[in-house]
Amino acid sequence: MRRLPRRRSGHHRPTTPHHRRVRLSPADLLRLGLVGIRTRRMRAALSALGISIGIATMIVVTGIPASSQRALNADLTALGTxxxxxxxxxxxxxxxxxxxxxxxxxxxxxxxxxxxxxxxxxxxxxxxxxxxxxxxxxxxxxxxxxxxxxxxxxxxxxxxxxxxxxxxxxxxxxxxxxxxxxxxxxxxxxxxxxxxxxxxxxxxxxxxxxxxxxxxxxxxxxxxxxxxxxxxxxxxxxxxxxxxxxxxxxxxxxxxxxxxxxxxxxxxxxxxxxxxSDALAAKRSTEATFSGLFIGLAGVALLVGGIGVANTMVISVLERRREIGLRRALGANRGQIRGQFLTESIALSGLGGLAGVALGVLGTIGYAAYRGWPPVVPLPAVTSGLGGAVLVGVIAGVYPAVRASRLSPTAALASA
Known part of the structure; x- marks a missing residue:
């Protein structure tokens, strides 16, 4: 009687289509990351508001003194510097x-x-x-x-x-x-x-x-x-x-x-x-004073805005563990979970940064027009504000996303 060959361990079973790892394209990842923003518009708006206020503050506290300095420089130049x-x-x-x-x-x-x-x-x-x-x-x-x-x-x-x-x-x-x-x-x-x-x-x-x-x-x-x-x-x-x-x-x-x-x-x-003219020495003194003031105010505003972004992103990710557990139970792997929430964090931070830039520019122009100053919107403040918002959003979203992706589906659902 012939002996049938022994079946090998299940670790070497051929891979079926059900077990293949699915890779998301950048467009799919972006659409998936925007799901939370579209479905929770009020929460997303309130979260972006905190970011935008920080960025707007940074632009305003640099733009208004810059406008004031330009007006002062024009007055001092008229004195013959x-x-x-x-x-x-x-x-x-x-x-x-x-x-x-x-x-x-x-x-x-x-x-x-x-x-x-x-x-x-x-x-x-x-x-x-x-x-x-x-x-x-x-x-x-x-x-x-x-x-x-x-x-x-x-x-x-x-x-x-x-x-x-x-x-x-x-x-x-x-x-x-x-x-x-x-x-x-x-x-x-x-x-x-x-x-x-x-x-x-x-x-x-x-x-x-x-x-x-x-x-x-x-x-x-x-x-x-x-x-x-x-x-x-x-x-x-x-x-x-x-x-x-x-x-x-x-x-x-x-x-x-x-x-x-x-x-x-x-x-x-x-x-x-x-x-x-003595006004020349006064003008150069004010330029140095305003330069130091710009750096100090911009640093404080960016720090406050960064804390707000981090707090918003951490709460936003931690409050959605039920969604994480459900997606994990449906077959999403850890990388997809991390990618989804990082994309959402970047998108939310970017939208908040854009809104903050718009508010800061409008506030600076409006106040300068009210005082009769030439409006000045420092380009470094705009670019650093928008880039800083996105960067802080990424940093703030990495830890909660990684921690949530490591949870098992049952633990994530149970903690919700």
């Missing part, structure tokens, strides 16, 4: 020295200099009419000025227009704010014929009046004549007595050091250069 003034110093007598005619061109060659202009005292006499005496005793001076003066000294027109390349060649003048009051011309009305002033023995039409110029108070008491008109009509020799320039803030001190020798190489001691 990037401007210098060079004046021809007086000799032992009353005679005023002047700069060489090529001094303007020489200053323009300095690399950090962005703009330069010059004025010159023509020593002309101003009168309101030919029946009145000279007004020079009132402290007014007649200055030859170039067409780019307004932009360099940050001056504005109160009425009328400034000297252009065309009007600067004909007998026209622009009055400073104080000079306009002293000659009795407080304003210019559109459509009316321009008033006249007598300079030496020639009439000049008044085409504009300046506002007060804080950066150059001498301009307020001046009567400005075009550079070419002063040369042809007042005997001006094209030698400036005062220069105004605008340079890069970071190089103002360097320009200050080389300016005397550049303007007048033969007699640099006759050039008196105003030192950089």
């Amino acid at each position: 990037d401007r210098l003034q060079a004046v021809a110093d007086r000799t032992s007598g009353d005679e005023t020295v002047s700069f060489p005619p090529e001094s303007l061109a020489m200053v323009r060659r300095i690399g950090p200099v962005r703009a330069v202009t010059g004025v010159a005292n023509t020593h002309a006499v101003v009168r309101r009419s030919d029946r009145e005496g000279a007004l020079e005793a009132s402290g007014m001076t007649v200055l030859a000025a170039q067409s780019n003066l307004l932009g360099v000294i940050n001056a504005k027109m109160r009425s009328g227009r400034y000297l252009s390349s065309a009007t600067g060649r004909i007998p026209t003048v622009v009055l400073g704010s104080v000079a306009a009051a002293r000659v009795g011309i407080p304003d210019l009305r559109p459509g009316d014929p321009p008033p006249l002033v007598l300079i030496n023995d020639r009439w000049f039409s008044v085409i504009g009046i300046l506002r007060s110029v804080p950066l150059a108070p001498d301009i307020d008491r001046s009567v400005l004549v075009g550079w070419e008109a002063a040369h042809s009509m007042l005997g001006f020799d094209r030698r400036p007595t005062q220069l105004f320039l605008r340079a890069d803030e970071s190089a103002v001190e360097d320009v200050h050091a080389v300016l005397p020798a550049t303007i007048n190489p033969q007699s640099p001691s006759e050039v008196r250069v105003s030192r950089p």
Whole structure:
């Protein structure tokens, strides 16, 4: 009688389709991870709210000070933090020295200099009419000025227009704010014929009046004549007595050091250069202060937001052990359980981060508009906030997901 072959152990049975491990595609994993968010929309919204508040806080506490700093920087720049003034110093007598005619061109060659202009005292006499005496005793001076003066000294027109390349060649003048009051011309009305002033023995039409110029108070008491008109009509020799320039803030001190020798190489001691504005030092101090404040506030807000994210993710995963046990009983393996909850954690954190970014940006823009500041939304705060939310969500979801995936179906169902 033939002996039948002994059946081998069940450990070596051929694998049937029922025992094959099923791998989920990224799209399937994403749909599976979003099931909890779609089925528990209110809980998901409340969970994302905690994340979004933390991220919005981080953006707001960095965006609002940045907007404030930009507004402060603009105000300090308007005070002349990037401007210098060079004046021809007086000799032992009353005679005023002047700069060489090529001094303007020489200053323009300095690399950090962005703009330069010059004025010159023509020593002309101003009168309101030919029946009145000279007004020079009132402290007014007649200055030859170039067409780019307004932009360099940050001056504005109160009425009328400034000297252009065309009007600067004909007998026209622009009055400073104080000079306009002293000659009795407080304003210019559109459509009316321009008033006249007598300079030496020639009439000049008044085409504009300046506002007060804080950066150059001498301009307020001046009567400005075009550079070419002063040369042809007042005997001006094209030698400036005062220069105004605008340079890069970071190089103002360097320009200050080389300016005397550049303007007048033969007699640099006759050039008196105003030192950089005290506002420049104040501006750099506020920049350093705000930089440290940004780092501190951003760190605190990110820490608070991270704690909220971790707490939300841990509770969200632990409260769903019944679902974990049911899926395990239906054949889901540990990797699928981990993947599902990690995907849900990342998606929930990402949605909360996006909502927080939107809230933070809108809050920053709204508050800046209310205060009249230029809105500034720091890009590093946005990217780090969104990336930090996702990263913290991943870290917070790893431990609960791994712990839940290790539970047996019966233990998971029993603990629910």
